[in-house]
Amino acid sequence: MDAMQVLINRRSIRRFKPEQIKDEDLKQILEAGEYAPTAKGLQSPFFIAVQDKADIATINDLSRQIMGRDFPSPYYGAPTLILVFYDRGITNDEFGVLDASSAITNMLNAAYALGLGSCWIHRCHQMFEMEEGKALLKKWGIKEDLIGVASLAVGYSDQEQPKPRPRKENFYKIVK
Ligand SMILES: Cc1cc2nc3c(=O)[nH]c(=O)nc-3n(C[C@H](O)[C@H](O)[C@H](O)COP(=O)(O)O)c2cc1C
DSSP states (O other), X not given: OOHHHHHHHOOBOOOBOSSOOXXXXXXXXXXXXXXXXXXXXXXXXXXXXXXXXXXXXXXXXXXXXXXXXXXXXXXXXXXXXXXXXEETTTSOHHHHHHHHHHHHHHHHHHHHHTTOEEEEEOOHHHHTTSXXXXXXXXXXXXXXXXXXXXXXXXXXXXXXXXXXXXXXXXXXXXXX
């Protein structure tokens, strides 16, 4: 797909088919995240792709707890979640959040380019400050000083491609 078409037409998808995505597509999405720009080129982000159904259920539960309401499926039934962290041993909190956001955006666009649906999902920061979140990291054999930023729900879209909201006026100014 043409790069500009991907950037303009990607939309958040909030209904997924249960079918799992292909491993090669997942790896390409993660690779797109690896190549996103990072402050000072320090490559502070770290990604955890979760496809285990029980772990996905736990993550949905934690997300609901953080929201404080019984939202049926904070990750919209997506079969793959990509949790995005930064490593405080590599960068500071300001750059870490920016680096992770940069990687997430690349991955959302890569997913769309590969014919997949995705959605940016919040609440990762609080989730991995909770004991249950830290326990997941421990179970996965991942060091606990990673700071969660956000996550992606990824899968085959089970909805019509949404139309974008009209863009606000005066989004930019070109100064010559
Ligand atoms: C920082 C940030 C947090 C977001 N958190 C959520 C979320 O928790 N749940 C959700 O469904 N969408 C979330 N989104 C997706 C936005 O709602 C979505 O990008 C926006 O409505 C524009 O729609 P589009 O992505 O289709 O262009 C988030 C997006 C960003 C950038």
